[in-house]
Amino acid sequence: MTQKAIEFHNISKKFKHAQYYAVDKVNLSIEEGEFITILGSSGSGKTTLLKMVNKLYEPSQGSISLFGEDIANIDSIRLRRKIGYVIQQIGLFPHMTIAQNVATIPKLLQWNKKKINDRVAYLLNLVGLDANDFMNRYPSQLSGGQQQRIGLARALAVDPKIMLLDEPLGAVDAITRLSLQEELLRIHGGLNKTFLLVTHDINEAFKLGSRVVIMNSGKVSQFDTPRNIVANPADEFVYSLIESSRSQEQFWEGLR
Structure with a gap:
């Protein structure tokens, strides 16, 4: 029986002198063993959200639990080593x-x-x-x-039971990136670990994620399986992401 690996409880982050929240009242529940991808454009809050899990950033409000334990009660160095x-x-x-x-x-x-x-x-x-x-x-x-x-x-x-991956494939070439995506899926499939991966690439997010968190302006626009997101986009932002990917497909089809 799986348990909750990571839970975000009304989590927000506002940096000093910033006008807006980088992460704004996020609530998420992630099961042990899931491969979760966090998708969004630059400034959407995806990396900030990830870095609060291992306390590289402290939240302005709310709490994060790992396997039921509030990370505020865990020493930062001990937490990061796990x-x-x-x-x-x-x-x-x-x-x-x-x-x-x-x-x-x-x-x-x-x-x-x-x-x-x-x-x-x-x-x-x-x-x-x-x-x-x-x-x-x-x-x-x-x-x-x-x-x-x-x-x-x-x-x-x-x-570790939890793996945080912050755009790990962003600096490699396209062919190597595809190969490493397959490698990540293979490794995750053979290990009972929870993966949380940040990306700005919709194809990568939908290929790797058992569920996808789509962020926009610090908020979660949608959190669901890739299939459900494509079938029922929650708002205009999610719809525009899907349409942008489809337009790329049409471009390649036109070159055949």
Whole structure:
């Protein structure tokens, strides 16, 4: 039986000197094991919402619960070590080998050497990179897509129940992006983890998300399955997103 992994209770965020709320009275309930995508244009509040889950931003009002526990009562460092976090810029340490990069948090937690080595090898193979070939390389020796896979492996290192992914594929080329989307679906399908992924790409959001949060001006316009959103867009903004995607399809059809 699944349980609630993440719950947003009337959550709002207003930055200092800002005129408007970046996130405005959001209420969401996410089941354990779901792959949730958050879709919206720049300034819609999607990344702000994500960063409040691991307390990189503190809410102005409301609360967030992980597995029934209010994160306000959890030490920030302890919380972040229990949540995987992947960003577009990746942030690998250039002077460290791939194995050392992936092992960063396990070493801080003082895992023994064998446990760390076994975990690193497992994770590299999980993200589609041969451990024997990649362990001793450095980030500069990898392509952008390979570096992104290492970032994902590092985020999975301590087996977190929740993965936060902030436009993780935004900086890779279109072909690599499609490949990594398939990789994300495969990895999520084999793990009982809750994925929360931010994107501005409607095709990516609808391909990856079991349900999609569509945000506009800090508010949730719609939260539903891709099929239900397409069949019943909740407002003009959602309708315009769908129509923009359809117009792109028509463009490609016209080139055949």
